[in-house]
Amino acid sequence: MSNKVIYAIYNDDDILMDAVKKTRAAHHHIEEVFSPFPVHGLDKAMGLAPTRLAICAFIYGLIGLSFGTWMMNYIMIQDWPQDIGGKPSFSYIDNMPAFVPIMFEETVFFAAHLMVITFYMRSKLWPFKVAENPDVRTTDDHFLMEVAVNDNEDELISFFESTGAVEVKVIVKN
Numbered sequence: 001m002s003n004k005v006i007y008a009i010y011n012d013d014d015i016l017m018d019a020v021k022k023t024r025a026a027h028h029h030i031e032e033v034f035s036p037f038p039v040h041g042l043d044k045a046m047g048l049a050p051t052r053l054a055i056c057a058f059i060y061g062l063i064g065l066s067f068g069t070w071m072m073n074y075i076m077i078q079d080w081p082q083d084i085g086g087k088p089s090f091s092y093i094d095n096m097p098a099f100v101p102i103m104f105e106e107t108v109f110f111a112a113h114l115m116v117i118t119f120y121m122r123s124k125l126w127p128f129k130v131a132e133n134p135d136v137r138t139t140d141d142h143f144l145m146e147v148a149v150n151d152n153e154d155e156l157i158s159f160f161e162s163t164g165a166v167e168v169k170v171i172v173k174n
Helices: 013-025 042-046 053-079 092-123 153-162
Strands: 004-010 030-034 143-148 167-172
Touching (some): 004 013, 013 030, 013 042, 013 143, 030 042, 053 092, 153 167
Antiparallel strands (some): 004 143, 004 167, 030 143
C-alpha cells in the first residue's frame, strides 16, 4: 500500500463541508481535516463516532465528590472535631448541609483538572511536541482535507478539483 496522500485545500468552510460529504459518498477514506476554527457538523459529516469525554467528566466529578466527602468527614468529624457556630460534630450527616458548597467545589475542581489532563493525553499534546500541521495556512484562513491515495491519484486529483478545492497536492508521508 502506498504512503501517498492528497492535500485538498479549501478557502471556505461551506465548500469544505460539501466536499467532505461528496468524498464520503464516493467512498474515499478521509484521514484528517485541518481547520483554523471549529466547523459545526464536520465530525458528523466525516462519520466520526461521538465523543465519550462527557462520561469521563462525570466519573471525574464523582471522584471529586467522593474525595471531598471523605476529606470533610475525616478532617471535621474524626481527626479534629470543633464546635463551629453551635453545630454538633458528632456525625457527618448532621453537618452535611454546611458541607454542600465544599462538595460542589471539589466536584468541579476534580472534573475540570482531570478533564484537561485527559484532553492533552487523548490529543497527544505533550510538552515540547512538534506541531503536525501540514500547511501553515490552515491556522489562518484555509481548510485542508487529507485523503489516502490507493493507485487512483489522477482520479482523486480531478475529483477534488471538481469539489471546489483551490489547491490539490500529492504528498508522500513518512
